[in-house]
Amino acid sequence: MTTADAAAQAHESSTVGPDPSRNLRLESLTKAFGRFTAVRNLDLVVPRGSFFALLGPSGCGKTTTLRMVAGLEEPTEGRIYLGDDDVTDLRAYKRPVNTVFQNYALFPHLTIFDNIAFGLRRRGRKNVDDAVDKMIELVELGSQAGKKPGQLSGGQQQRVALARALINEPEVLLLDEPLGALDLKLRRQMQIELKRIQLDVGLTFVHVTHDQEEAMTMADTIAVMNSGVIEQMGPPSELYENPATTFVANFLGQSSLIRGEVVGSGTSELLVDVHGSKIGVDQKRAHVHEGPVWVGVRPEKIYISAAGEEDNAEGNTVGGGTITDTSFIGVSTQYLVRMPWGEELNIFEQNTGARPVLAPGTSVDLHWARPHTFVLDAEQDATAGVETVDDAP
């Protein structure tokens, strides 16, 4: 208890905001369950005050990582630091870390008020009324304080779970798929709400999710996890525009990956031969620089035109495709184009109304700007991360 109190006091007296001395740091963290290694040699720094997302398919080790930070799971190897304090061997109830559980885990026998006051009371705070009322206000549950969790809707329960964790002003707030049980509309609403609250209170949020859109909406930094390791980490836009592995390219949004061979390498550009067409790539976006590669481009970056109709001297062009399917989906039209080498590529085009929709069977050329191209290691599986996006956790 004493350590938690000391840490809590230290926290209360410190000013909220970016303070590198209170970063969450994981050092070569490993967790094995028998023969299965859930988390492998993980190194990670979560800056104080950031909204950090651990994104990955179910079973990738993200929840295990979170549970180790919470103290609910003991690491097989490695250390966990909060600032300079090594908390690896600290029991869960002594850590200045709180969790919003996946199914909320609200105490069914306590009222909303008592649920939210639980943490403060366990730490020996005598007068909790003001703090609890303020927190109930923050999550907009004013009239519900006397009810039991079973009487609330899913969205309200979610907010109680959030309030119950936030009121303790933890150094790090852990969110384990907090919106997983909500319907789509409510989820969108809560995403914005969560982001607002995070900015309000300025605490470090570590958010575990399998929903890439949710991660991109809320997080400052995303770490994409797969099979116990972090594949890539960075701001959402960077991850999206410049994925480092096929898994990230497919798991975060969609990608068209085409087989190519590096034929030339300049200082700023790489030249790749793609089934006869020469494609230029920024060196910054090339994750391999020789031999067989995957040339990748996001489907919405591709400009589709009837064969030979448009010239794209500055950019990359691949010709010889035939539209096999045209789906109109309101804001955009989705084309499926069969390339001469047999691969089918996805192309999204915004429905601006400026151009007519192309019918299936049309011969087309595909164009895109050089900066939108990325190059990945051909050793990697081109389908890694595909279709797991919508898997339930």
Add this chain to the structure above:
Amino acid sequence: MSAVTEVGTEPEPAEAEEPIGRRRYTGYLLILPGLVWLALFFLVPFYSLVATSLYDPAGTVFSGYEMTWEWSNFNTAITENWQPLLRSFLFGGLATLFCLLMGYPLAYAIAFKAGRWKNLMLVLVIAPFFTSFLIRTISWQLILADNGFVVETLQTLHILGADGRLLNTPFAVVTGLTYNFLPFMVLPLYASLEKIDPRLIEAASDLYASPIRGFAKVTVPLSMPGVVAGTLLTFIPAAGDFINAELLGRPSDSMIGNVIQSYFGGGNNYPDAAALSLVLMVLIVGMVLFYVRRAGTEELL
């Protein structure tokens, strides 16, 4: 277009056409066997018991009984037997307490710590029921016998005096009651502990509750329905029991069950026996209602 029209005019699902009348009576039909059973084996005997308690005590089985509205039967029953009555509640209460103290850790261990041994342990809790209640109680005579291992060991250790004994003492009666009713405590406790979501216990520890405080603030309150059910299932039959007092106790330590049994059996004193049975029943129902109110688990009844 025609397809759409067809879908629209498709006949209503078959269930809706079934006569509503038949359905209305289904519920009553289903509870009919239960009602008949209750009427035959509860209402009729209960009426007969109440009637018997008001018969003229001067009657005998041979000469017959007369209905004389003898309310004084209750007075006699209580004034003559308040000691066994009190003793019953004391012994029953002690046995319930010991069952709770032993049964809670056992149920907790089975629910949370037994792992793959869970089913085996549950079977072991129930296994004694495969032997007759009488045989098991008589076995305690052997265990607690004056020249038995337990008494001799305690005498060697000077915990028990040289002529001290265990059999035919209140201790033996409470021991027997505790032993015999322990499964009635363990099973409901297990059922309610097993239902507790382990994530709630994790949440408590995440919210700064040490294991002991988490247990007190989360596990115990959530297991209250099991505690209430277990104590009721133990206390009610234990307070009315007469086998344990008969086989393990002295006549001077007799419980109310023994008195009722002797009135009905050898004494042929049906009116007093019936009056005493009703007194016991009213007292227990009163205590149970009070207890359940206090425990805040009305939904149990």
